[in-house]
Amino acid sequence: xxxxxxxxxxxxxxxxxxxxxxxxxxxxxxxxxxxxxxxxxxxxxxxxxxxxxxxxxxxxxxxxxxxxxxxxxxxxxxxxxxxxxxxxxxxxxxxxxxxxxxxxxxxxxxxxxxxxxxxxxxxxxxxxxxxxxxxxxxx
Numbered sequence: 001x002x003x004x005x006x007x008x009x010x011x012x013x014x015x016x017x018x019x020x021x022x023x024x025x026x027x028x029x030x031x032x033x034x035x036x037x038x039x040x041x042x043x044x045x046x047x048x049x050x051x052x053x054x055x056x057x058x059x060x061x062x063x064x065x066x067x068x069x070x071x072x073x074x075x076x077x078x079x080x081x082x083x084x085x086x087x088x089x090x091x092x093x094x095x096x097x098x099x100x101x102x103x104x105x106x107x108x109x110x111x112x113x114x115x116x117x118x119x120x121x122x123x124x125x126x127x128x129x130x131x132x133x134x135x136x137x138x139x
Contacts, residue, residue, distance in 0.1 A: 055097030058089045059131055072133040077110055084135035086117075088125050100131070 019025070061069065076084055083106055091098040105119040115127045 053095075055092045055095055056089075056099055057097050058091075058129070061131060065131075069130065069133060073110075073127070073130075075137055076107065076133065076135060079137055081106055082135055082137055084133060084137075086125065086130050086134070087132040089129040089131065 076082060083104060085102060085104040087100055087102050089098055090101045103119075103123065103125065105121060105123065108118045108120045108122075110117055110127070117125045117127060117130075119125065
């Protein structure tokens with residue numbers, strides 16, 4: 001006997017499945033996509049990755065190192081069109097610190113007012129952020 005509170009669907013169990021006359025049948029792949037996992041915290045993974053990304057702090061050169069660097073720069077500027085490699089600090093746009101970058105190129109001009117080296121490819125490098133200069137002339 002059936003309990004009066006329990007429905008067994010005996011009255012509809014053998015009826016044909018309803019087919020809509022106005023809405024097309026959804027393909028099985030699309031139906032399955034409804035139950036796919038989703039990212040409830042959009043951007044959370046990227047935020048964690050960004051927080052864990054390491055940056056370096058800018059090195060402060062002592063007066064002796066600054067003097068040697070200035071001498072090297074003067075030698076290079078006296079003989080333009082020479083390829084040099086320099087290491088400079090590039091501040092991180094998103095967090096404190098940054099990274100030291102090795103850059104190889106030819107100096108187009110030195111802007112002493114803005115304290116920038118303008119390279120032939122138009123890269124502008126702050127003179128005060130340079131920690132090393134290398135080139136054939138300096139060997």
